[in-house]
Amino acid sequence: MTHFAKPLPRRGPARRIGRSLALVLPVVLVLSGTLAVTRVNWSGAHRDSVLTASSASVSSRAAARPVQDVLRDRLLLDLREQDPGTALTHLQQAVDEHPSLARHCVSIARALGRAAVQAYGPTRAQAFARPVCDTSFAAGVAAQQ
Template sequence: MNQAARRIGRTLALVLPVVLVLSGTLAVTRVPWAAPTAESQVLTASSDTASTQAKARAPHEVLRDRLLGELQEKNPGVALTDLQVATNGRPSLAQHCAEIARALGRAAVAKYHSVKQAQAYARPVCDTAFASGVVQDH
């Protein structure tokens, strides 16, 4: 129990300051650093004044970014398994499978700084695209 309390305490010690800073930053809309003048401007994010609207990202780009994050947090094997599940569940993603698997291969080499260690996670998802991504960086 003592270890659990210590772990919770360390987590709070790391997370709480970040939460407080972010919540304080987001709560502040305008800080009067100088006396207000007619020339002072307040910048706000508004869809009425935005020059360009954010474009919706394609599903395969969202999947690629999610899997690259998963690869960093866990390992390439988990990301490759999830890629296979995603392409089986949504066949429209299959045309982008090799591209995503190559990106995962390159990211695995970057993570482990070793082609051999990255290659250890290779599996037959999207043919051999992961393996080709691994050797592209070599």
């Protein structure tokens, strides 16, 4: 009696893909979990701070400042070098380009109003008022008087 051996079924691409995923997927999950844990603020001290694995080697001066603070400083410089009208125009353009800045618009406009009173006096500063951020510039001028 002769027995014929059945040919083995060919292993298709699905099996190769499955094996590749079985090897790669755990590595990806471990790395992404590690990166997520290093970005959590475990100290609870500052809500805006982000810890990274290399934070010990980064100086505190190299930390990025919030966009609204950078914008406020730039606009205050515009106010000093040019005039409050130019600073308010640039504020409106920045809010139009980046709508996420709208929640900071009121505080920035008030800061511009206070700086305008210091630079130009209350009467002349009020002349630059525009309806940017619900007339917060005017409110800043009035608060400084």
